[in-house]
Amino acid sequence: MTSTSTTSPAGVGVSPRRRPARRRQPLQRKDTRAALLFISPWIFGFLVFTAWPIIQSLYLSFTDYDVLTDAKFVGIDNYLRLFEDPKVAQSLGNTLIFAVIQVPALMIVALALALLLNQAGKRSAGFFRTVFFLPNMTPPVAIGVLFLLLFNGNQGLVNDALGIFGIEGPAWTTDPGWVKIGLVIMSLITVGGSIVILLAAIRNVPTDLYESARIDGANFWQQTTRITIPMISPNLFFVFIVTSIASLQTFTEAYTAFSNTDTTAGFSNNGALFYVVYLFQQAFSFLNMGYASAMAWILFLIVMAITAIQFAVSRRFVYYEGEQS
Amino acid sequence: MTSLPTVAPALALQGDGGNLGAAPRPRRKPVVKRVITTTLLVAVSAIFLYPFIWLVSASFKPREEIFDNSLIPKTFTLDNYVSVWQDAPVALWLGNTVLVTVLAAVAVTISSAMVAWGFAYYRFPGRNLLFGLVLATMMLPAAVTMIPTFLIWNNIGLTGTLTPLWAQNLFGSAFYIFLLRQFFLSLPRDPFEAAKLDGASHWRLFRSLAVPLSKPAIVVTLLFEIQASWTDLMKSLIYLRDSATFTIPRGLKTLLDQFGFGGERHWEIIVTASVITTIPMIILFFIGQKQFIEGIATTGSKG
Numbered sequence: 001m002t003s004t005s006t007t008s009p010a011g012v013g014v015s016p017r018r019r020p021a022r023r024r025q026p027l028q029r030k031d032t033r034a035a036l037l038f039i040s041p042w043i044f045g046f047l048v049f050t051a052w053p054i055i056q057s058l059y060l061s062f063t064d065y066d067v068l069t070d071a072k073f074v075g076i077d078n079y080l081r082l083f084e085d086p087k088v089a090q091s092l093g094n095t096l097i098f099a100v101i102q103v104p105a106l107m108i109v110a111l112a113l114a115l116l117l118n119q120a121g122k123r124s125a126g127f128f129r130t131v132f133f134l135p136n137m138t139p140p141v142a143i144g145v146l147f148l149l150l151f152n153g154n155q156g157l158v159n160d161a162l163g164i165f166g167i168e169g170p171a172w173t174t175d176p177g178w179v180k181i182g183l184v185i186m187s188l189i190t191v192g193g194s195i196v197i198l199l200a201a202i203r204n205v206p207t208d209l210y211e212s213a214r215i216d217g218a219n220f221w222q223q224t225t226r227i228t229i230p231m232i233s234p235n236l237f238f239v240f241i242v243t244s245i246a247s248l249q250t251f252t253e254a255y256t257a258f259s260n261t262d263t264t265a266g267f268s269n270n271g272a273l274f275y276v277v278y279l280f281q282q283a284f285s286f287l288n289m290g291y292a293s294a295m296a297w298i299l300f301l302i303v304m305a306i307t308a309i310q311f312a313v314s315r316r317f318v319y320y321e322g323e324q325s
Numbered sequence: 326m327t328s329l330p331t332v333a334p335a336l337a338l339q340g341d342g343g344n345l346g347a348a349p350r351p352r353r354k355p356v357v358k359r360v361i362t363t364t365l366l367v368a369v370s371a372i373f374l375y376p377f378i379w380l381v382s383a384s385f386k387p388r389e390e391i392f393d394n395s396l397i398p399k400t401f402t403l404d405n406y407v408s409v410w411q412d413a414p415v416a417l418w419l420g421n422t423v424l425v426t427v428l429a430a431v432a433v434t435i436s437s438a439m440v441a442w443g444f445a446y447y448r449f450p451g452r453n454l455l456f457g458l459v460l461a462t463m464m465l466p467a468a469v470t471m472i473p474t475f476l477i478w479n480n481i482g483l484t485g486t487l488t489p490l491w492a493q494n495l496f497g498s499a500f501y502i503f504l505l506r507q508f509f510l511s512l513p514r515d516p517f518e519a520a521k522l523d524g525a526s527h528w529r530l531f532r533s534l535a536v537p538l539s540k541p542a543i544v545v546t547l548l549f550e551i552q553a554s555w556t557d558l559m560k561s562l563i564y565l566r567d568s569a570t571f572t573i574p575r576g577l578k579t580l581l582d583q584f585g586f587g588g589e590r591h592w593e594i595i596v597t598a599s600v601i602t603t604i605p606m607i608i609l610f611f612i613g614q615k616q617f618i619e620g621i622a623t624t625g626s627k628g
Contacts, residue, residue, distance in 0.1 A: 028448075028449075031447050031448070031449065032447070032449040032450070034443075034447060034527035035443045035444075035446075035447030035448075035449045035452070036443070036449065037443075037527075038439045038440060038442050038443025038447070038527075038531070039439075039440045039443035039444060039455065041436045041439060041440055041495065041496045041497050042436070042440040042459065042496060042497040042502065043455075044496055045436075045493065045495070045496020045497060046458065046459075046462065046496075048477070048496075049470065049474055049477075049493050049496065050462055050465070050470060052473065052477075053469070053470035053472075053473035053474050053477075054465075054469060054470065054473075056473035056476070057469050057470065057472060057473050060472065060473070067476070067479065113369060116362065116365055116366060116369075117366070119358070119362045120359075120362050120363070120366060121359070124363065124366065128366045128369075128370060129618065130614055130618070131370045131373060131374065132369070132370070132373055133610075133614075133617065133618060133621075134373070134374070134377075134607070134610060135373050135374070135376070135377060137552065137603070137606040137607055137609070137610045138377065138603055138606070139555065139556035139558075139574055139602055139603060139606060140556060140558065140574075141556070141558050141574040141577050141578055141599075141602065142380075142577070142599045142602055142603045144581075145577070145581060145585075145595055145596075145599045146376050146380065146599070148585070149380075149383075149392075149592065149596070150376055150379075152392070155392035155394075156392075157375075157376075157379060157394045160394050189373060189376060192373075193621050194625075196618050196621045196622050196625070197621060197622060197624065197625025197626070198625070199622075200622035200625060200626060201625065201626060204626070235625050235626065238625055239625065245464070245466075248466075249466055249467065249468065251559060252558045252559065255558070255562075256558065256578055256581065260582050260586050268586075276468055279468055280468075280559070280562075283471070283472050283475075284475075284562070284563055289472050289476075292472060293472055295468075296466070296468040296469045296471070296472070297469065299466050299468055299469070300465070300466055300468075300469050303464070303466050304464070307464065
């Protein structure tokens with residue numbers, strides 16, 4: 001993560017200029033103008049669609065606003081109400097539990113399958129990597145639909161399959177206690193992206209490390225835990241951060257499966273009422289824009305705090321090659 | 326997994342174990358290892374592919390047989406496709422989605438490439454600070470900007486149209502700016518200096534040198550954004566009200582509300598609409614699978 005700009009001396013942006021000092025001044029000013037022209041779309045977009053909305057959102061979080069009438073300043077009322085709203089606590093709890101199950105599940109499956117692919121010959125690894133990646137293309141809406149169908153307690157494929165082993169599967173889609181686990185299992189069909197990342201990293205580990213380990217008599221498990229995992233820890237950390245942030249903002253699959261846009265308020269399984277789903281309902285079904293903005297800011301703080309903790313803890317576990325310690 | 330170590334001294338090697346060379350081991354073991362590996366890979370593949378194959382197969386089954394969970398329809402019928410086409414303006418939805426997706430992908434690729442080039446090639450005061458800001462926006466939860474952004478489009482009077490679904494892409498997107506900048510940084514600087522001495526303009530350096538040299542990264546950006554745009558539900562939920570303007574994910578959600586939850590449950594309609602929503606993405610993957618996989622792999626290594 002840290003090495004990108006410092007370790008590419010041949011890169012366009014960082015190679016030293018060779019122009020004589022005299023000519024540098026005017027050229028550089030022209031360069032600056034050109035550069036600013038190139039990045040101007042982003043600057044405009046940032047000001048209008050990021051900076052301004054952040055300020056506006058913070059302001060709205062202190063108001064009562066339903067779009068139709070003017071915003072009314074209410075101080076910290078929205079934030080106080082957040083703490084009393086049982087659905088905020090419930091949806092936050094759902095989201096955290098979901099993330100705590102989903103992130104490790106995704107990472108373990110991704111790592112296991114990447115290690116497995118690495119054992120296969122080059123040709124078959126390429127083929128199976130494609131197969132593993134393919135379900136990643138499924139639109140999240142369709143994943144929501146698939147969840148309802150495959151995990152249906154009475155007729156679904158999953159419980160049929162469990163029935164073969166004499167296990168009576170739970171009512172995944174309607175039981176609030178099982179729905180999160182069902183959604184995690186369903187989400188594993190999109191693990192392909194992480195597999196591809198980790199496999200690429202595993203293949204980059206220098207083979208001489210394994211050779212010397214083998215001479216020392218290390219078995220597969222030892223080689224994996226002592227060489228592979230430490231060497232790919234930056235990539236594991238990347239996957240960890242990305243899946244954590246995505247997991248905390250889970251929306252589409254649960255919204256598809258359990259909300260009914262026709263009746264606005266309905267949500268048929270409160271075990272899958274995730275934070276962003278509830279926030280979305282508050283904003284666009286009930287038009288409580290001020291309240292939803294306050295919810296968004298709490299989410300912002302939670303995501304930042306969790307990411308900061310992850311980065312702090314990672315210093316102890318992530319090994320960056322070439323980094324002096 | 327735990328049974329593997331004992332049979333595989335050469336496991337961690339990249340190849341098939343045959344390149345151990347100097348260390349003679351009983352020949353049998355690599356074969357055993359290969360059989361176990363392949364068996365596991367096939368089993369996992371079956372689990373990965375089953376849901377989709379089942380879905381496609383179910384779309385050709387009559388209503389009563391949807392949940393029989395067999396992979397081959399007992400009765401093969403095209404009725405579901407006919408009735409989806411009659412019940413819903415699917416062609417219109419597909420058209421809307423194609424329009425939004427093309428505009429979104431082209432807009433974000435051109436704008437992100439320009440911005441990435443500005444950050445990669447030039448040195449200017451505040452560059453690192455601004456680029457840090459680009460990266461920081463990736464961490465920002467979409468929920469924070471969602472409401473004010475809706476209000477902006479609402480004030481301009483463009484809610485209810487397809488414009489808010491793609492127009493922000495005209496201003497670049499942090500992830501693609503990052504991806505393209507990485508690629509631009511890996512280009513050799515010499516051709517650009519030479520072209521500059523020949524009097525090429527800044528725009529020409531970008532348009533006629535940087536962009537053609539960066540085709541792989543540009544294609545990856547296009548493909549990623551086509552996928553993101555085609556599959557997005559949230560924006561279409563926020564901005565679209567009228568069925569005639571729906572994109573295909575929004576249409577599928579509407580059909581689910583109508584036929585899956587309310588009144589009579591016509592799951593065959595929903596299954597078929599899901600297939601129609603998903604198939605273009607499968608085709609897209611087969612067109613650009615190499616780019617998809619390489620693009621993802623690069624993302625993970627440069628992160």
